Amino acid sequence: MSAHRDHVELRPEQVAIPPGHSWNRFPAIGAGCAVLGVVLCAILGMGNPKQFLFSWLVSFLYFLSLALGALFFVLIQYAAQGAWGVVLRRIGETIFATLPVMAVLFLPVVFGLGVLYEWAHPGAAEHDALLRWKSPYLNVPFFLIRAALFFGLWSAIALFYYRGSRGQDATGDASVSARLRKFAGPSIIVLALTTTLASVDWIMSLTPHWYSTMFGVYFFAGSFLGFIALLSLLAVRMRAAGLLDTVISTEHLHDVGKLLFGFTAFWAYIGFSQFFLVWYANLPEETIWYKPRIEGSWLPIALLLMVGHFIAPFFYLMGRSVKRNGSTLSVGAVWLLLMHYVDLYWQVMPTLHPEGFSPSVLDLAAFLAVGGCVIAAVSWLLRRQALVPLRDPRIAESLAFENA
Amino acid sequence: MGLFTPQLPKGPYFGVLAEFATPADLYHACERVRDAGFTRWDAHTPFPVHGLEKAMGLGRSPLPWIVLGAGLTGLATGFVLQWWVHTSAYPLVISGKPLFSWPAFIPVTFELGVLFAAFGAVFGMLGLNRLPMHHHPLFRSKVFDRVTDDAFFISVESWDPKFDPSATQKLLASLGARSVELLES
Known part of the structure; x- marks a missing residue:
């Protein structure tokens, strides 16, 4: 019999960042990165606003996708009434609590619409039958209404779940879990539809003549994998920093590692399925997106994704001991976080540089600016709250979790 | 054992x-x-x-290694079989693509990998348990x-x-x- 602990008291110092701990510096570090990034963007972006906007879009999508992945993860935990992940849930909750901040970080895209998106150029539809046909959907007012709707729904779901879970820390009211579970199913449907449409609006419409019915799920696959990588990394780093080291066990790392492993295969399955149908049918309205992305110096990056985003991590993460060891798991996690950025970069940037891969300091500046804001927001929240849902009805079961 | x-x-x-x-x-x-x-x-x-x-x-079961070996064998079998069929045994131009069109081989390669891995799991498990045993x-x-x-x-x-x-x-x-x-x- 494995030890069943029906009642546990987590001591406050087990589940909070103690005063004087090095993690208390992260809000300041994040804010510093953000300021540096914004200053660099302002100086360098002046001379090259187009590059700035595309660099910003990639970084914005990157951190947005991590937050959306976090929201999916937590909603699935509630819907499935999962117990093992309860001790990891607060990390996800804190990350998706930044979704309202992402709405502010979206503003450069709003102001740069006419630069980023061909269909938004003044008069673009006049001489282009296909754009004219798509214009009832792809027009500036409707685009902005949709963006407002996406951020509104995401923020509403995110705050509803964040506040509910935080509130339960204080009250210990088990009915909160039941209420959050009831809304989890419908929220997943809303999230799936809005994520799909948002990826169509913000990434796919960069090539407005393109058709693909798989793009939404491709974006989701990358987002969820990205978040699981971030979750693995944070869980390992927290343990190493003496936070939650008595709460998050090897068993939890093992399960997160399994998700990480599984979703590398899911990403590849979806990514290849999209490519395969386009390649096989060879229709111009479908190949238009892939052609610049597998030509010239973009080809090595496409191949890097195939090997680095799937084949290498798939075999690396296959073994049991790799997932149960914090250092080896975090190596895989950092690598996949990097690959997720490369994936989004490869989706967005060939629109700006169809002639080939051309990195810019603005890529780094935008990453610092967006990432700094997100790190500051997340770590500021982490300082103010328990690092696990202290009084969730399933916390004891989660603490005692063991892989069979 | x-x-x-x-x-x-x-x-x-x-x-x-x-x-x-x-x-x-x-x-x-x-x-x-x-x-x-x-x-x-x-x-x-x-x-x-x-x-x-x-x-x-x-201790840990050796079964995962059997499954991995069987799965890799399946991948190799699927890929090499199609390669041989399409380029030498029965070369046929399909929708104007080159004879060695590897993306077209991936689905079958993947399916054979899964099939062989599943066989490896089932028959490997039976073998390690020394089954079937009638008495x-x-x-x-x-x-x-x-x-x-x-x-x-x-x-x-x-x-x-x-x-x-x-x-x-x-x-x-x-x-x-x-x-x-x-x-x-």
Whole structure:
């Protein structure tokens, strides 16, 4: 019999960042990165606003996708009434609590619409039958209404779940879990539809003549994998920093590692399925997106994704001991976080540089600016709250979790 | 415990069978049998008892390696088969694509990889368990019929270096067994 602990008291110092701990510096570090990034963007972006906007879009999508992945993860935990992940849930909750901040970080895209998106150029539809046909959907007012709707729904779901879970820390009211579970199913449907449409609006419409019915799920696959990588990394780093080291066990790392492993295969399955149908049918309205992305110096990056985003991590993460060891798991996690950025970069940037891969300091500046804001927001929240849902009805079961 | 080791102990006795009333009794008895240094023995339960493999001191199964090997064989088979068919055995231009169009080979390669891995898992598991086996000396025991119902058993086989017909029976009885019997081969 494995030890069943029906009642546990987590001591406050087990589940909070103690005063004087090095993690208390992260809000300041994040804010510093953000300021540096914004200053660099302002100086360098002046001379090259187009590059700035595309660099910003990639970084914005990157951190947005991590937050959306976090929201999916937590909603699935509630819907499935999962117990093992309860001790990891607060990390996800804190990350998706930044979704309202992402709405502010979206503003450069709003102001740069006419630069980023061909269909938004003044008069673009006049001489282009296909754009004219798509214009009832792809027009500036409707685009902005949709963006407002996406951020509104995401923020509403995110705050509803964040506040509910935080509130339960204080009250210990088990009915909160039941209420959050009831809304989890419908929220997943809303999230799936809005994520799909948002990826169509913000990434796919960069090539407005393109058709693909798989793009939404491709974006989701990358987002969820990205978040699981971030979750693995944070869980390992927290343990190493003496936070939650008595709460998050090897068993939890093992399960997160399994998700990480599984979703590398899911990403590849979806990514290849999209490519395969386009390649096989060879229709111009479908190949238009892939052609610049597998030509010239973009080809090595496409191949890097195939090997680095799937084949290498798939075999690396296959073994049991790799997932149960914090250092080896975090190596895989950092690598996949990097690959997720490369994936989004490869989706967005060939629109700006169809002639080939051309990195810019603005890529780094935008990453610092967006990432700094997100790190500051997340770590500021982490300082103010328990690092696990202290009084969730399933916390004891989660603490005692063991892989069979 | 390899595939080709003899399946059953030689000699007059198969071993000793002890019956326990509850999973908890069985669990603790297993810990003691493990600690006594027995190596050729087994526990039998009507349902999975969590953590029993730890109480028995079992190591990791080699099955994942069999599955990996079978899966990689399947991948290679699928890819090489299509390569050979499309470029030399029956070259046919399909929708204007080159004869060696590897993206077209991926679905079949993937499916054969999965198929072979599944075969590796099922047949590897059967092989490691030395199944199918049509009869087993344990079935001579009348009480053992209840192993699929409500009774929990430990069997210690006679080829265990620590095995002794009377001492092993005494040990198991001292661990709280409801009944202990010596089984013939």
